[in-house]
Amino acid sequence: MDQLALLVAATLNSGTVLAFAALGLLINERAGVVNLGAEGMMLVAAIAGFATAVHTGNDWLAFGAGAFAGAVLAAAFGVLAIWLNTNQYATGLALSLFGAGFSAFVGIRYTQEKLGEQYSFHVPGLADVAFVGPAFFRQHPMVYLAILLTIAIAWFLYRSRAGLVLRAVGESPESAHALGYPVRTIRLAAVVFGGALCGVAGAYISVVYTHLWVEGMTAGKGWIALALTTFATWRPARILLGAYLFGGVTMLQLQLQGEGVQISSQFLTMLPYLATILVLVLISRNASFIRVNMPASIGKPFFPG
Amino acid sequence: MLKLEVRPEPSRAMSIASPLIALAITVVIGTVLFLLLGKDPLRGLAVFFVEPVKSVYALTELAVKATPLLLIALGLALCFRSNVWNIGAEGQFIFGAIAASGVAMQATATTGGWFFVPVLVAGIAGGMAWAAIVALLRDRFHANEILVSLMLVYVAEQFLNYLVYGPWKDPAGYNFPQTITFLKATQVPKLFAGFRVNVGVVVAFVAVVAFWVVLFRTYAGFQLQVGGLAPAAARYAGFSSRKALWTALLVSGAMAGLAGGLEVAGPLGQLTPHVPAGYGFAAIIVAFVGRLHPIGIVFSAILMSMFYIGGELAQSRLGLPKSLTGVFQGLLLFTLLACDTLIVYRLRWTRSRAPAVVPANGDAPPLGPVVVSTVLPAREGT
Numbered sequence: 275m276d277q278l279a280l281l282v283a284a285t286l287n288s289g290t291v292l293a294f295a296a297l298g299l300l301i302n303e304r305a306g307v308v309n310l311g312a313e314g315m316m317l318v319a320a321i322a323g324f325a326t327a328v329h330t331g332n333d334w335l336a337f338g339a340g341a342f343a344g345a346v347l348a349a350a351f352g353v354l355a356i357w358l359n360t361n362q363y364a365t366g367l368a369l370s371l372f373g374a375g376f377s378a379f380v381g382i383r384y385t386q387e388k389l390g391e392q393y394s395f396h397v398p399g400l401a402d403v404a405f406v407g408p409a410f411f412r413q414h415p416m417v418y419l420a421i422l423l424t425i426a427i428a429w430f431l432y433r434s435r436a437g438l439v440l441r442a443v444g445e446s447p448e449s450a451h452a453l454g455y456p457v458r459t460i461r462l463a464a465v466v467f468g469g470a471l472c473g474v475a476g477a478y479i480s481v482v483y484t485h486l487w488v489e490g491m492t493a494g495k496g497w498i499a500l501a502l503t504t505f506a507t508w509r510p511a512r513i514l515l516g517a518y519l520f521g522g523v524t525m526l527q528l529q530l531q532g533e534g535v536q537i538s539s540q541f542l543t544m545l546p547y548l549a550t551i552l553v554l555v556l557i558s559r560n561a562s563f564i565r566v567n568m569p570a571s572i573g574k575p576f577f578p579g
Numbered sequence: 580m581l582k583l584e585v586r587p588e589p590s591r592a593m594s595i596a597s598p599l600i601a602l603a604i605t606v607v608i609g610t611v612l613f614l615l616l617g618k619d620p621l622r623g624l625a626v627f628f629v630e631p632v633k634s635v636y637a638l639t640e641l642a643v644k645a646t647p648l649l650l651i652a653l654g655l656a657l658c659f660r661s662n663v664w665n666i667g668a669e670g671q672f673i674f675g676a677i678a679a680s681g682v683a684m685q686a687t688a689t690t691g692g693w694f695f696v697p698v699l700v701a702g703i704a705g706g707m708a709w710a711a712i713v714a715l716l717r718d719r720f721h722a723n724e725i726l727v728s729l730m731l732v733y734v735a736e737q738f739l740n741y742l743v744y745g746p747w748k749d750p751a752g753y754n755f756p757q758t759i760t761f762l763k764a765t766q767v768p769k770l771f772a773g774f775r776v777n778v779g780v781v782v783a784f785v786a787v788v789a790f791w792v793v794l795f796r797t798y799a800g801f802q803l804q805v806g807g808l809a810p811a812a813a814r815y816a817g818f819s820s821r822k823a824l825w826t827a828l829l830v831s832g833a834m835a836g837l838a839g840g841l842e843v844a845g846p847l848g849q850l851t852p853h854v855p856a857g858y859g860f861a862a863i864i865v866a867f868v869g870r871l872h873p874i875g876i877v878f879s880a881i882l883m884s885m886f887y888i889g890g891e892l893a894q895s896r897l898g899l900p901k902s903l904t905g906v907f908q909g910l911l912l913f914t915l916l917a918c919d920t921l922i923v924y925r926l927r928w929t930r931s932r933a934p935a936v937v938p939a940n941g942d943a944p945p946l947g948p949v950v951v952s953t954v955l956p957a958r959e960g961t
Contacts (some may be wrong), residue, residue: 310725314909354913358583358920363664363725364867368912371860375905382900489902494733501726540741547730547737551716558721577585 281525282409286417289514289521291475291483293420295499296506296513297427298344298471303503304431305464306444306571310366311351313496314373315344315469316476321381323477324487328387333481337416340477341470347373348469352462359575370496378489389485414482416474421514423471428510440464444569447576457576472496494547501550505557507567516553523549583924593922598868598879601915608910618897626896627889627907637888639776643846644884646779647672647838651862652880653790654834656871660794662807663827665713667728668835669859670735671706675836676843677739678705680758680850683765683843684747690764698765699840706836707829709735714828718821724828732859740852747850758850767845779841784877786834791873803827835859857905861887864912883908 295312302309309315323340327333351369354360396402397411431437440460442450447457479495480487498520506512527542535542558564606624613623631641651668658665665671679702686694709731716722743756752759767777794800806813806823813820838858843850865883869876890904 354917358917359924360916360920365916367666367863368909368916371864371905372909372913375902375909378902379900379906382902494730497726497729504723538741538745540737540744544734544737547733550730551722551727554722554726555716555720558723561721564721
């Protein structure tokens, strides 16, 4: 029972990384932009956040630094892909490759550093309840923030005027433009916001999740987050659910490795990646289902006159 | 204010100048970076652009690094031209290396010098098989090839680790995660005594010619490119998009697998966890910088391997991290994409903001530089 509670807690913890990144990418894609640079932004944000945490000892400043790093890189991507009409896929890929190299370059000084043991967080009153306490109420505040953010984004997209405009820009930029909305500015804003959230996710990995910096430490989480938006058919609540599902797979394989199951650890490490392929296959199998839910102008550039 | 204006037709001159401008900008940024790091920028640039071409030995080492990049990038160029986004060449490279090693380990003391041929064939088959998974899942289930091919890179890496830490570990290897050193018979013949450069270079140049012929002088190559540039036109003409998908992925997988086979049967001589050196990702940059054109790719592969060797030298001579290579590679692709805008658009100075006009469907501007086939693919299955 205690084991299970710990597994649930670890799942929420690891799912939070994916939730932040995928929610950011959701906003991008709802505005019609696919940013394949998620992995690069997360890596740079991971080292930015880690370095900040090492020097200041303040987690929140670290998240801020991560968000800032992600936003800056996303802005560079946005200017190229939205204003200069470069190919979104190639540009995002460039960002991922650059981010991997740049973070390794900057991070080399921090490979020996370690963050002090985190003080644990407890939700007063609930943290000591049997099972439920250790499973749900002893998490880092960011875990709860991710849930709140999901609700906020769902409200923004479906209940606010600004969200409606954002979706319009992603569905039919021509119509939005004809109505007088600044399509490219809105897209850039969405991209920068998405980058900031990817940045928070990256900083969370190095600052909270591992307490250290390793080259290439995101290990494909940015790409899994990209797959999550498709898996969730671009719905915020499903993104959170999917993030926990993948967090669960990651944790389960670590747990199995820890218990010395008679399967080579390498095969267990493959699991999250294989699971990603599997859900992509399952969800994409019905092409028309995907098409109905997908923002109509996703990945298509818009050039007003 | 400065305004982008669609050119009447894409500029040929710009499509050649753009990579050069991008390289110049990258060099400028590199100079600033060296200054910031307190290193002599001239020495820094010399390490990247002079040292790798200074001597015969340096040139042969350049060729050793350029060969896999060239091979993989050729396949990717065909892939990207057909609008198939295989970005998992690294995984296909690894699987090629694994398959080639599997065959190489079967060699015995009496095996003849011809044995490198089946080794390389196995490499090709391994890369093809790994890419075929992507093609199958995209064709049958419409799964996004970008994500699937990338996920398979991680799977291939783990599989490689499993083999070298497990069943294929050299029993006499002091417990290092590596296979036995392959017998001499499996080695790809070297071109000159005393240098590491081998027949792979020749293979690569033959491939350049073959790809040029296929892309620009055959009907099949034409069909692939029409499918990439104008899917609707290709459908109307009756060109099969499924066939294009399979061809693109199998060919690029085969090339990456061949590169992997050449690595283990050439410079490396055994399978280790360090086989994946990022060639599969760097080759994406090589393909774009080379304009997705076989001849252009020769130059960009050489340039990119200068970055590789420069990064290693920067580490040993200047005490800078080797990852500088990745920084420059990423920067180059970034600046290239920005400069490519000028192929299709030109900058014009306008006094006031012109009233924006929504382009009607008929006169919509091209979606991107046609020369590099940056037309965007549909995300879902076709």
